[in-house]
Amino acid sequence: MKGVLVVAEQxxxxxxxxxxxxxxxxxxxGGPVTVAVLGADxxxxxxxxxxxxxDEIVEVRTATAEFENDVYQRAVEALIAERDPAAVLLGxxxxxxxxxxxxxxxxxxxxxxxxxxxxxEGGDGDRIVCRRAMxxxxxxxxxxxxxxxxxxxxxxxxxxxxxxxxxxxxxxQATVGEPGSSRARHREFAExxxxxxxxxxxxxxxxxxxxxxxxxxxxxxxALARKMSATLAxxxxxxxxxxLPSARQVGQSGKTVKPKVYLALGISGAVQHxxxxxxxxxxxxxxxxxxxSIFGVAHYGAVADLFDVARELEKxx
Ligand SMILES: Cc1cc2nc3c(=O)[nH]c(=O)nc-3n(C[C@H](O)[C@H](O)[C@H](O)COP(=O)(O)OP(=O)(O)OC[C@H]3O[C@@H](n4cnc5c(N)ncnc54)[C@H](O)[C@@H]3O)c2cc1C
Numbered sequence: 001m002k003g004v005l006v007v008a009e010q011x012x013x014x015x016x017x018x019x020x021x022x023x024x025x026x027x028x029x030g031g032p033v034t035v036a037v038l039g040a041d042x043x044x045x046x047x048x049x050x051x052x053x054x055d056e057i058v059e060v061r062t063a064t065a066e067f068e069n070d071v072y073q074r075a076v077e078a079l080i081a082e083r084d085p086a087a088v089l090l091g092x093x094x095x096x097x098x099x100x101x102x103x104x105x106x107x108x109x110x111x112x113x114x115x116x117x118x119x120x121e122g123g124d125g126d127r128i129v130c131r132r133a134m135x136x137x138x139x140x141x142x143x144x145x146x147x148x149x150x151x152x153x154x155x156x157x158x159x160x161x162x163x164x165x166x167x168x169x170x171x172x173q174a175t176v177g178e179p180g181s182s183r184a185r186h187r188e189f190a191e192x193x194x195x196x197x198x199x200x201x202x203x204x205x206x207x208x209x210x211x212x213x214x215x216x217x218x219x220x221x222x223a224l225a226r227k228m229s230a231t232l233a234x235x236x237x238x239x240x241x242x243x244l245p246s247a248r249q250v251g252q253s254g255k256t257v258k259p260k261v262y263l264a265l266g267i268s269g270a271v272q273h274x275x276x277x278x279x280x281x282x283x284x285x286x287x288x289x290x291x292x293s294i295f296g297v298a299h300y301g302a303v304a305d306l307f308d309v310a311r312e313l314e315k316x317x
Pocket of ligand 1: 094208209210211212234235236237249250251252253254255265266267268269270271272273276286287288289292304305306307
């Protein structure tokens with residue numbers, strides 16, 4: 001059975017959790033699991049990927065310490081040509097999106113993104129079937145990727161548990177052409193301005209979404225949160241529109257939170273939002289749409305107008 005190539009993701013000298021989640025998925029798929037680690041000093045990242053389930057770690061020395069799209073693209077293309085894996089697994093992350101689809105399009109590979117389920121079918125396990133979300137998470141689809149060529153699959157973060165346990169993988173080194181970026185030069189990281197509040201430590205979050213509809217209503221929810229001794233947070237569209245500061249964003253590209261209570265008002269429950277709050281101790285969702293995905297993770301839900309519920313809450317606190 002052909003193997004699976006996992007591309008490790010790292011940031012500022014640490015392997016990101018999503019990498020070990022990809023390893024779990026790769027081990028489930030079957031076949032030898034190889035993890036490619038790219039970096040200026042890939043050996044320094046070895047401990048972060050040498051976990052149970054990994055057969056080989058291939059270290060690719062690059063001229064850039066930090067992620068660059070074109071460097072990863074070149075390196076992964078070379079590894080695919082050299083090793084002909086059944087599948088290449090990448091995180092469905094901002095970094096992965098920067099080069100994964102480009103490789104799949106250039107090499108004509110089978111491709112699926114936002115995948116949360118995987119299976120291998122056929123006698124030689126050559127046919128890979130992916131479960132993925134479509135239409136903003138409103139439907140789940142099963143897609144079969146063409147047999148006989150590698151499939152590039154981008155997995156949803158947090159969909160698989162992270163691989164743990166002692167490793168013992170064989171370590172090899174690879175050189176894959178020009179090691180530097182021709183498109184950008186990473187100069188520095190600048191810390192984001194200190195935020196007004198840290199939503200990751202709040203015990204009670206009142207989180208508002210696009211259901212709020214108007215910027216003028218945001219101060220009302222700020223006051224309600226204060227009254228309820230909660231901290232106000234929100235979904236990404238409110239941050240993108242400038243209605244709330246970025247420090248208040250919950251989700252994949254915002255903060256991961258785990259409060260005792262997460263009260264979601266007018267939030268649909270897109271996967272990128274759920275990734276940041278689904279582990280909250282108690283989730284209460286209010287949404288006028290009974291089909292809203294947020295109800296899939298909520299412990300309590302109300303199909304109701306959020307403003308009606310807010311007015312009732314005002315009376316209670
Ligand atoms: C790479 C990437 C990263 C992302 N990162 C994040 C992230 O970190 N965090 C995040 O939140 N999103 C993120 N997103 C965006 C995400 O896909 C969704 O678009 C977003 O979460 C939707 O926000 P929402 O639920 O507030 O809005 P919508 O999806 O528009 O939902 C609004 C909801 O309000 C309900 N509603 C409307 N009026 C009322 C009412 N009066 N009473 C009750 N309910 C009402 C509607 O039924 C609907 O369910 C990301 C997307 C991408 C592609």
